[in-house]
Amino acid sequence: MSLAIKVENISKKYTISHQQTGIGLATFRDEISGAIKKFSRKIRDEFINQHANETFAKKEEFWALKDITFEVQQGDRVGIIGRNGAGKSTLLKIMSRITEPTLGKFKIKGRIASLLEVGTGFHQELTGRENIYLNGAILGMSKVEIKKKFDEIVAFAEVEKFLDTPVKRYSSGMYVRLAFAIAAHLDPDILIIDEVLSVGDAAFQKKCLGTMKEVADAGRTILFVSHNLNLIKEFCGRALLLDRGCLESDSANVDDIIQSYLFSTGEVKRSVIWVNNSQQYQNMWFEPNRFFIGNEFGDFVDDFCENRDDFWIYIEGVVKQKDPGLQIGYALYNENGILLYWSCQTDGKESECPQLHKGLIQLKSKIPPHLLNEGMYRFEMIVALYYRQWLCQPGKDSPAVFLNIRGGLSESSYWREKRPGLLAPVLKWEIGK
Amino acid sequence: MSVFPIRKRRKPSFMQSDENWDLIVEAGKTERHYWKDLWRFRELFFFLAWRDFLVRYKQTVFGIAWSVIRPVLTMIVFTIIFGKIAKLDSGNIPYPVLVYAAMLPWQFFSNAFQEASNSLIGNVNLISKIYFPRMIVPISTVMVCLIDFLISFAIYAVLIIWYRIPFSSNMLFLPLFLILAFLAAMGTGLLVCALNVKYRDFRYIVPFVVQFGLYISPVGFSSNVISGKWRLLYSINPMVGIIDGFRWALLGKEANLFLPSFMISLCLIVALLFAGILYFRSTERVFADVI
Numbered sequence: 266m267s268l269a270i271k272v273e274n275i276s277k278k279y280t281i282s283h284q285q286t287g288i289g290l291a292t293f294r295d296e297i298s299g300a301i302k303k304f305s306r307k308i309r310d311e312f313i314n315q316h317a318n319e320t321f322a323k324k325e326e327f328w329a330l331k332d333i334t335f336e337v338q339q340g341d342r343v344g345i346i347g348r349n350g351a352g353k354s355t356l357l358k359i360m361s362r363i364t365e366p367t368l369g370k371f372k373i374k375g376r377i378a379s380l381l382e383v384g385t386g387f388h389q390e391l392t393g394r395e396n397i398y399l400n401g402a403i404l405g406m407s408k409v410e411i412k413k414k415f416d417e418i419v420a421f422a423e424v425e426k427f428l429d430t431p432v433k434r435y436s437s438g439m440y441v442r443l444a445f446a447i448a449a450h451l452d453p454d455i456l457i458i459d460e461v462l463s464v465g466d467a468a469f470q471k472k473c474l475g476t477m478k479e480v481a482d483a484g485r486t487i488l489f490v491s492h493n494l495n496l497i498k499e500f501c502g503r504a505l506l507l508d509r510g511c512l513e514s515d516s517a518n519v520d521d522i523i524q525s526y527l528f529s530t531g532e533v534k535r536s537v538i539w540v541n542n543s544q545q546y547q548n549m550w551f552e553p554n555r556f557f558i559g560n561e562f563g564d565f566v567d568d569f570c571e572n573r574d575d576f577w578i579y580i581e582g583v584v585k586q587k588d589p590g591l592q593i594g595y596a597l598y599n600e601n602g603i604l605l606y607w608s609c610q611t612d613g614k615e616s617e618c619p620q621l622h623k624g625l626i627q628l629k630s631k632i633p634p635h636l637l638n639e640g641m642y643r644f645e646m647i648v649a650l651y652y653r654q655w656l657c658q659p660g661k662d663s664p665a666v667f668l669n670i671r672g673g674l675s676e677s678s679y680w681r682e683k684r685p686g687l688l689a690p691v692l693k694w695e696i697g698k
Numbered sequence: 699m700s701v702f703p704i705r706k707r708r709k710p711s712f713m714q715s716d717e718n719w720d721l722i723v724e725a726g727k728t729e730r731h732y733w734k735d736l737w738r739f740r741e742l743f744f745f746l747a748w749r750d751f752l753v754r755y756k757q758t759v760f761g762i763a764w765s766v767i768r769p770v771l772t773m774i775v776f777t778i779i780f781g782k783i784a785k786l787d788s789g790n791i792p793y794p795v796l797v798y799a800a801m802l803p804w805q806f807f808s809n810a811f812q813e814a815s816n817s818l819i820g821n822v823n824l825i826s827k828i829y830f831p832r833m834i835v836p837i838s839t840v841m842v843c844l845i846d847f848l849i850s851f852a853i854y855a856v857l858i859i860w861y862r863i864p865f866s867s868n869m870l871f872l873p874l875f876l877i878l879a880f881l882a883a884m885g886t887g888l889l890v891c892a893l894n895v896k897y898r899d900f901r902y903i904v905p906f907v908v909q910f911g912l913y914i915s916p917v918g919f920s921s922n923v924i925s926g927k928w929r930l931l932y933s934i935n936p937m938v939g940i941i942d943g944f945r946w947a948l949l950g951k952e953a954n955l956f957l958p959s960f961m962i963s964l965c966l967i968v969a970l971l972f973a974g975i976l977y978f979r980s981t982e983r984v985f986a987d988v989i
Contacts, residue, residue, distance in 0.1 A: 271719075279987065296897070362723060362829035364986040370724035377721070385827040388749055390756045395749075402745035403828055405738075 267374070269455055269486040270337040270360070274369035277330040277355050329355040331510045332369070337488070339374075339454075342481045344501030344519065345490045346526050349662045351507040353490045357381060357459050360488065375454025375486075378404055382459070384444040389433035393424050393443060396432055400447050414450045421476075422446035442469060449476045455486045474500060492660055494523050494602040520601065527602050527643060537566055539646075539664045541582075546648075546664070548656050550591055553582040554625075556646050556664045563629075571673025572689065573634045578644060580628045584621050590651035591621060593628055596659035599687060600641040607659075609647060635675065635691040639683035642668045732979075736831045746838035750813075751845055765846045766853060769805050773798045780918040788920060791949055792861045798854055799948045800917045800941045803879045805850060807937060808908045810843040810880075814887025815904045818895050818985065825985050832982045833975075836891045840883050847876070854948070866950025875943035882936050882967045888974035892981045895989050916941050921956070929959055936970065939963020 330352045337343055345353050358364050360371065361379035386403040387396050397418055401411040419425055422442040424435075432440060448456075456477075477500065481487050491497055497504060497519065504522040506513040516522055538557040546553055557579050558566050566576050578595055594609030610619050610628055619628060644666050645659035657663040674680055675691050683689075721731070755761040773794055780786045781793030788796045814836040818825060821835055857863075894900040915937040916923075924932050932938055939960045946955040 276725075358986065359723075363826065365723065365983045366725045368725045370722060372719040372723075373721040374719055379828070381827045382823075386824050388753060390753045391749065395752065399745050399749050402742045403824065403830065405830070408741055 267339055268336055269339040269341070269374050270371065270488075271373075272333055272335050272360075272369070272371040275330055275333045275356070275359060275366045275371060276328060276368040277352075277359060277364070278367040279327045279329055281325045281327050328510050330359070330366075333507075333512050334369075335505060335512065335515055337486055339486055340481060340484045341503055342477075342487045342501045343489065344497035344504040345488065345507065346492075346494070346497060346504060346522065347507035347513075350509070352510045353507055354381070354459060356507070357457050357488065357490060361457050373455060376405070376452075377455040377457065378448065378451040378453035379457035380445070380448040380459070381457070383441050384432075387432055387440070387444065390431055392429045392431055393419075393435070394428045396443070397447060400444070401451075404448060404451055406451060410452075418443075418446045418450050421449065421472075438469070445469075445473055449473070449480070453485065455488070456480060457488045459490045460492065470496075494526075498523060498602075523602050524600055527598065527600065537568060537666050537668055539666050541664070546657055548585075550586050550588055550650065551582055551584055551593065551648050551656060553580065553646060553648065553657065553664060555579070555581040556595075556644075556666055558644070558666055558668050559629075566668070568667075569669045569671050572637065572639070572670055572675075573673040575631065575634055576668070577629045577631050580646060582626060584623050584626050587621060587623055588650055590649075590653060592647065592649045592651055593621075594630075594647040596645045596647055596663075598643040598645065598659075599638075600643075603687065604660075605687060607647060611651075636688060637670050638687065638689035639670050639672070639674065642670065644668070732831060736833065739830050739834060742830060742834050743838045743841060746834060747841040747845075750839060750842045754842075762849070765849045769798070769801050769850045770853060772805075773801055776801075776918040784919075786919045786923055789922075791863075795857055795861055795863060795949070796920060796945070797918060798857055799945045800915075802847065802850055802854060802948075803875070803940050803944045804912065804915060804917045804937065806843055806847040806876075807879050807883050807940070808911065809846060810840040810883035811886050811890070812904055812908055813839040813843060814883065815890035815894055815900060817887075818891045819898075819901075819989065822989055825989050832985055833888070833978060836887045836978075837884060840880060840887060843883070844880070863949065866948075868947045868950050870947075872944070872947040875940060875947055878943065878964070878967060879940050881971050882940060885967065885971035885974040888978040889970070892974075892978045892985075895981070895985050911935070911937065920945070921959075922954075929956060930962065933959035933962040934966065936963045936966045939967075 333352075333356065345356065347353050355364075357379065358381070359366050360373075361377065361381065363379075363381075384400075386400050388399065391399065397415060398408070398411055402408070406414075419428065422439070422445075424439055424443055427435065427439065432443070435443070458477075474496070477487060477489075489497070489501060501519055503515075503517045504519045505515050506522050506526050514522055514525060537559075539555065541552070541554050558576055559579050560566060561575060561577060563577075563579060566574070570576060580593055580595070582593075584591070592609045592611050594607060594612070596607050597605045599605055608630060610621075610630075612618075645663040646657045646665070647659055647663070648656035649658070650656070655661075674682070674684070674689055677691075755764065758764065760767065776797045777794045780797070781788065817836045817839045818832070824830075824835070825832065890900050890904060894904075912918075915935055921929070921932065921938060921942055933956075940963065942955055942960060
């Protein structure tokens with residue numbers, strides 16, 4: 266086995282300028298007036314013989330990536346995970362040479378292809394056929410290569426009938442299929458993929474994964490970013506965890522990495538209480554204030570709970586505008602990142618659902634005893650306008666609280682410890698007729 | 699605000715030496731393979747040009763006829779204003795032909811310059827998501843304008859036959875002047891499109907420059923109208939040399955090429971080209987961050 270990628274101390278700095286508001290485009294005028302101010306200040310300082318230390322324009326440095334070092338063997342399938350803003354996309358952008366690192370270097374063996382967005386380089390007005398040629402050329406294929414693979418691409422994407430239709434008339438599914446098909450037939454030595462499979466339907470995702478596996482089995486190297494942890498677990502033989510620009514961990518034990526990802530919440534200590542103290546999640550409909558796990562009377566529970574305890578999920582916030590589609594609830598994940606269920610205030614019969622009113626509101630929902638198994642659980646808030654818009658999307662960047670369940674699984678003497686399976690319900694047994 | 703400390707780490711040693719790597723990207727260093735990459739992506743020039751050309755007249759009624767209508771109308775207007783109303787001297791050449799011979803390079807240059815300077819910001823999605831040598835984008839837009847040039851040239855052929863202008867051997871030099879026009883458009887285009895990425899002011903400056911340029915370049919009149927002592931100064935506009943060159947090549951002895959003035963234009967074009975390439979190359983690496 267030999268190395269395919271070697272990344273050495275890569276860092277990337279962005280300078281965020283605070284002097285202008287609105288869109289961050291520098292205009293000539295700003296730059297010139299800045300230069301004049303600087304110049305006049307310099308002359309003045311010379312005159313009164315003192316040097317100003319502070320810079321004129323207030324600029325802040327932001328390290329999107331800090332000192333990332335890793336190596337990838339040929340044929341590795343590496344998953345990259347991390348919260349939003351952890352630097353995953355920046356890393357991929359650097360690796361695919363779209364932007365350059367501020368410090369450090371990387372080396373690559375073989376041909377590299379990246380798929381950072383579905384259908385980049387597609388032109389809406391052009392037909393499917395024309396776009397295959399155009400996109401292929403943009404991704405680095407030669408005309409001869411494209412011609413050779415044309416039929417395969419079309420067959421894979423299942424767009425035979427629409428080859429001479431402008432892609433602006435395509436359904437989003439067809440669009441994604443065509444885009445992925447082209448990239449999949451690039452035949453690169455290293456393939457970089459950023460969260461693109463999340464768009465297609467399940468059958469197509471499966472097909473893509475199959476293709477990616479084939480590609481990897483043929484000795485190709487794959488770098489893969491996704492929020493879909495099951496996909497990472499299924500597909501990758503190794504995972505990198507990024508946290509606020511740093512390489513937090515790197516291991517072939519993907520389960521371990523996923524676990525440490527799920528239970529790292531950045532700076533906030535994981536706890537049963539989440540308080541919105543940073544004015545996050547502002548929107549026109551519902552702004553969460555607090556999200557916590559408590560007992561019947563609204564007192565916080567301890568970090569550790571027994572399975573037989575009653576506990577309640579509390580969501581507090583301000584309803585700013587009533588909307589019939591407003592859904593508030595939570596998603597429950599176990600420690601392996603598997604989604605157990607969603608629950609929302611709109612789940613029951615319409616007449617029995619709690620009616621939201623404008624203003625401060627508290628919703629609570631009981632989790633029945635003897636339902637969850639031993640282990641760590643993560644509750645993520647769901648706030649959405651039914652089929653229209655996510656306000657807090659679980660699995661993305663939603664407020665989360667954590668609960669540890671230990672013991673109290675059952676009153677039975679036959680069942681004392683954690684059982685196999687996701688849940689641990691105590692169900693009733695009877696003698697049948 | 700904290701400056702992140704870079705830990706010095708000993709590099710682990712490997713059996714491989716640097717020669718085994720196909721690509722090495724190091725912070726702050728210009729890429730070694732740039733020109734090689736440009737060659738590897740050579741087909742993309744044509745694909746992008748082909749795309750722009752295909753897309754240009756989609757959902758238009760007259761379609762490709764637009765690239766004929768525009769120069770012809772301008773020629774008629776200029777002939778009326780400068781030839782009939784201002785009664786400027788055109789020697790023995792019919793005024794429409796005099797104007798059209800200059801319209802050819804001017805239209806090419808102004809279109810190419812305008813399209814090229816907007817090319818990068820018009821392809822934001824490509825720049826921020828895919829790697830390829832960025833220089834391909836503005837250059838391929840200049841190539842599209844070459845197609846328009848050929849269409850306009852066909853009209854010129856019709857004009858020549860209509861006015862029975864004799865064929866001159868100077869015409870063999872025409873490709874040379876066309877290349878000059880191409881380089882001028884490329885130099886200014888590269889410079890301005892790179893500036894445009896950071897300073898959107900150029901989106902407003904460029905149309906103004908082009909509009910202005912039409913009147914200060916000898917398009918509607920012969921540059922012989924300019925008196926001797928001002929002629930050299932006038933040649934600081936690089937289009938003067940190119941337009942004079944076109945007239946000389948197309949109209950033969952009737953138009954004479956003023957050599958010193960042509961040399962000034964030539965030097966300026968070369969200087970602009972180098973400035974354009976250098977500035978483009980130096981800013982290219984941050985395009986994706988600032989666009």
